[in-house]
Amino acid sequence: MEKINVIKVGGGIVEDTDSLSQLLADFSHLSGHKVLVHGGGRSATKIAASLGIESQMVEGRRITDEKMLQVVTMVYGGLVNKNLVAGLQAYGVNALGLTGADINIIRSHKRPTKCVTLADGTKQMIDFGFVGDVDCVDGQMLSTLVQQGVVPVIAPLTHDGKGNLLNTNADTIASEVACALASFFEVTLTFCFEKPGVLRNADDDSSVIPHISEKDFHQLTQSGIVAGGMIPKLENAFQAIRQGVKKVVITRANHLDGQGGTVIE
Amino acid sequence: MEKINVIKVGGGIVEDTDSLSQLLADFSHLSGHKVLVHGGGRSATKIAASLGIESQMVEGRRITDEKMLQVVTMVYGGLVNKNLVAGLQAYGVNALGLTGADINIIRSHKRPTKCVTLADGTKQMIDFGFVGDVDCVDGQMLSTLVQQGVVPVIAPLTHDGKGNLLNTNADTIASEVACALASFFEVTLTFCFEKPGVLRNADDDSSVIPHISEKDFHQLTQSGIVAGGMIPKLENAFQAIRQGVKKVVITRANHLDGQGGTVIE
Numbered sequence: 001m002e003k004i005n006v007i008k009v010g011g012g013i014v015e016d017t018d019s020l021s022q023l024l025a026d027f028s029h030l031s032g033h034k035v036l037v038h039g040g041g042r043s044a045t046k047i048a049a050s051l052g053i054e055s056q057m058v059e060g061r062r063i064t065d066e067k068m069l070q071v072v073t074m075v076y077g078g079l080v081n082k083n084l085v086a087g088l089q090a091y092g093v094n095a096l097g098l099t100g101a102d103i104n105i106i107r108s109h110k111r112p113t114k115c116v117t118l119a120d121g122t123k124q125m126i127d128f129g130f131v132g133d134v135d136c137v138d139g140q141m142l143s144t145l146v147q148q149g150v151v152p153v154i155a156p157l158t159h160d161g162k163g164n165l166l167n168t169n170a171d172t173i174a175s176e177v178a179c180a181l182a183s184f185f186e187v188t189l190t191f192c193f194e195k196p197g198v199l200r201n202a203d204d205d206s207s208v209i210p211h212i213s214e215k216d217f218h219q220l221t222q223s224g225i226v227a228g229g230m231i232p233k234l235e236n237a238f239q240a241i242r243q244g245v246k247k248v249v250i251t252r253a254n255h256l257d258g259q260g261g262t263v264i265e
Numbered sequence: 266m267e268k269i270n271v272i273k274v275g276g277g278i279v280e281d282t283d284s285l286s287q288l289l290a291d292f293s294h295l296s297g298h299k300v301l302v303h304g305g306g307r308s309a310t311k312i313a314a315s316l317g318i319e320s321q322m323v324e325g326r327r328i329t330d331e332k333m334l335q336v337v338t339m340v341y342g343g344l345v346n347k348n349l350v351a352g353l354q355a356y357g358v359n360a361l362g363l364t365g366a367d368i369n370i371i372r373s374h375k376r377p378t379k380c381v382t383l384a385d386g387t388k389q390m391i392d393f394g395f396v397g398d399v400d401c402v403d404g405q406m407l408s409t410l411v412q413q414g415v416v417p418v419i420a421p422l423t424h425d426g427k428g429n430l431l432n433t434n435a436d437t438i439a440s441e442v443a444c445a446l447a448s449f450f451e452v453t454l455t456f457c458f459e460k461p462g463v464l465r466n467a468d469d470d471s472s473v474i475p476h477i478s479e480k481d482f483h484q485l486t487q488s489g490i491v492a493g494g495m496i497p498k499l500e501n502a503f504q505a506i507r508q509g510v511k512k513v514v515i516t517r518a519n520h521l522d523g524q525g526g527t528v529i530e
Contacts, residue, residue, distance in 0.1 A: 024428075047339075051315050070344060074312075077362075078343020079335060082422065082430055086366040090428035096368045097342075101351040103361045103415060150368060157347065163289075163355035165347055 004033040004146065004185035005256075008174035009192045011039035013253045014080055020087070026256045028091035033146045033185065035177060036088075036095075037154045039170040040080040044072050047079075058116055060229065064129040064167040072167050076155040084153050095151045100132075100158030101165060103141055106173065108132030108158035108166050132158040132166025134173070139180030146185075171233065175240045182244030189245050190261075191233065192253035197262035198234070200225055211263050214238050237264045269298040269411065269450035270521075273439035274457045276304035278518045279345050285352070291521045293356035298411050298450065301353075301360075302419045302439040305345040309337050312344075323381055325494070329394040329432040337432050341420040349418050360416045365397075365423030366430060368406055371438065373397030373423035373431050397423040397431025399438070404445030411450075436498065440505045447509030454510050455526075456498065457518035462527035463499070465490055476528050479503055502529045 007027065013019045027036060041062065045055045048071045056063040064072065081097040088095035100106025113127045145152060154177065156170040171191065178189040197208035212220065217234055220226040226234065237248035241264060251261025272292065278284045292301060306327065310320045313336045321328040329337065346362040353360035365371025378392045407417060419442065421435040436456065443454040462473035477485065482499055485491040491499065502513035506529060516526025 047316075050317075051312075073347050074339035074343040076343070077347040078339040078341070082338050082342040082364050082366060085364070086424045086430045087428045089366050089369055089424060090426060094368055095366070097362075097364070097366075099347050099350070099362070101347060101354050101360070101362075103359055104354055159351045159354060161355060163352045165351045 001186045002033060004035065004181055004187055005030055006035045006037065006174055006178040006181065006187060006189045007192065007256060008037045008170060008190065009039070009253055010170070010194075011041040011043060011080075012194060013192060014038050014040060014084060015043050019253065020083075023253055024084075024087045024091060026254060028088060028093045030256055035142070035146070035152045035154065035181070036084065037156070037170055037174040037177060038076075038080055038084060039156055040072075040076045043080060044068075044075045047071055047075050058118070058126050058128070061128060061131065061169065062167060063126075064131050066130070069130040069165065069167060073157065073165055076157050076167075077165075081153060081155040088151065088153065093151050094149055095153045096145065097153045097155065099155045099165065100168065100173075104138060104159075104161075105141060105154075106137050106158040106168070106176070107135045107161055108168055109135055109160055110164070110166060130164065130166050132160065132168045134158060134168060134176045137176045137180035139183055142177065142181060143184040146181075171236060175236050178240055178245045179243040182246075187245045188247045188249065189237075189240055190249040190251060190256065191237075192251060192256070194252070196252045196260060197250055198226060198230060208260070209262050211265075213264075234264070241265060266451045267298060269300065269446055269452055270295055271300045271302065271439055271443040271446065271452060271454045272457065272521060273302045273435060273455065274304070274518055275435070275459075276306040276308060276345075277459060278457060279303050279305060279349060280308050284518065285348075288518055289349075289352045289356060291519060293353060293358045295521055300407070300411070300417045300419065300442060300446070301349065302421070302435055302442060303341075303345055303349060304421055304435040305337075305341045308345060309333075309340040312336055312340050323383070323391050323393070326393060326396065326434065327432060328391075329396050331395070334395040334430065334432060338422065338430055341422050341432075342430075346418060346420040353416065353418065358416050359414055360418045361410065362418045362420065364420045364430065365433070365438075369403060369424075369426075370406060370419075371402050371423040371433070371441070372400045372426055373433055374400055374425055375429070375431060395429065395431050397425065397433045399423060399433060399441045402441045402445035404448055407442065407446060408449040411446075436501060440501050443505055443510045444508040447511075452510045453512045453514065454502075454505055455514040455516060455521065456502075457516060457521070459517070461517045461525060462515055463491060463495060473525070474527050478529075499529070506530065
């Protein structure tokens with residue numbers, strides 16, 4: 001089975017000119033089949049603010065009303081995605097920018113109103129608005145494109161098949177795409193973020209845990225070494241492994257070659 | 266040779282909710298192979314204004330500085346393009362949104378500073394900024410996509426292969442795409458605008474000239490019946506015919522079936 005790398009990069013990396021240049025160079029030098037999934041939340045917040053639209057977050061997720069949907073459609077589907085595509089083309093990477101609506105790649109449904117426990121402990125019914133939970137990814141079509149030498153660059157937008165675009169978490173899209181490709185390729189899924197991996201000591205970048213098994217994970221959460229936002233990231237990773245992804249790597253964007261970072265397999 | 270329709274719709278049509286709904290329905294009912302090319306200038310002007318960026322036009326072309334390039338990338342590549350794609354998917358049309366950068370479909374170069382005669386008769390050197398003049402369209406790749414049942418939806422953005430997106434006139438893109446597809450299909454190129462065709466009397470919508478030959482065109486311009494913005498539109502049409510396009514139609518958006526309008530062939 002041929003190998004493929006699915007790389008997810010957060011908004012912080014694609015929105016800073018220097019780190020974007022570095023990413024374009026690193027990603028283009030990565031050999032073999034590859035897919036890039038990107039965020040763009042910081043730019044969305046900034047552009048929304050310039051347009052006088054306030055960003056509202058609950059549980060780290062953006063409440064997406066009609067106006068905010070327009071902003072994320074512009075920023076994720078246009079600004080961030082097309083600059084990545086043009087930048088990669090300059091390196092000879094045959095990038096194709098996609099949202100979930102394009103060639104019906106990722107179908108989702110609008111998230112139902114949900115009871116959420118807020119930071120102050122109170123419970124509240126939250127309507128996330130135009131936010132999509134993924135139903136299916138067309139792995140066959142993505143695989144066909146990849147086999148033709150195309151490098152999909154995927155924005156965190158999906159569609160419901162009824163004409164609505166939906167804002168969708170980029171980590172989730174990366175996992176779902178990786179799982180859908182697992183029938184066709186040996187998949188390595190890499191989550192790039194601002195730290196060099198999962199740290200034993202949050203203040204010490206040299207304390208990367210090189211390998212985490214599902215058993216380790218339970219111990220690490222019970223002892224409080226792994227906490228906060230890293231818990232859903234790792235749960236996501238184990239789920240991907242259970243669904244056929246060969247390896248998940250959590251690392252810094254400048255370690256796309258799979259050296260270093262925390263490996264889950 | 267199989268037939269294909271290349272349809273160009275202006276910003277006015279895709280930016281109004283009612284005319285957009287009508288366009289989606291009409292375009293989806295069009296049988297056979299098809300490509301949609303869209304504008305979006307009015308939305309770009311509106312969003313730019315909301316962001317405090319003034320739109321400057323010379324000879325009907327937008328001066329595109331770095332900030333304006335960001336706006337058109339968001340609006341053309343994101344907002345307008347992705348809403349069209351999601352809207353068409355709801356009709357079962359397998360739309361794929363593209364800028365010229367995606368899979369390197371349309372390569373262009375930045376327009377050099379140009380001497381322009383302004384409305385008041387004075388001449389001035391104008392730097393249009395990040396505006397692209399088309400060098401080549403990958404007709405082979407577009408043809409392959411179309412043969413796979415994909416319907417390309419093309420935004421008026423191209424790239425220079427050096428990492429820069431460039432703002433490019435949508436009429437020009439439609440003509441260039443039509444010409445590039447002429448080696449693979451029998452192409453009908455339809456320009457949709459607010460009038461039912463080229464009119465003998467600008468104030469009388471029933472005075473559509475049904476057919477214009479190149480000989481007629483010279484007579485019509487000399488007599489002043491065809492004037493203003495219609496001249497470059499028709500010159501464009503004749504050039505497309507000379508480059509292998511079978512038929513050019515100038516009509517209203519609600520006449521996509523090729524009935525009515527002005528025909529050039």
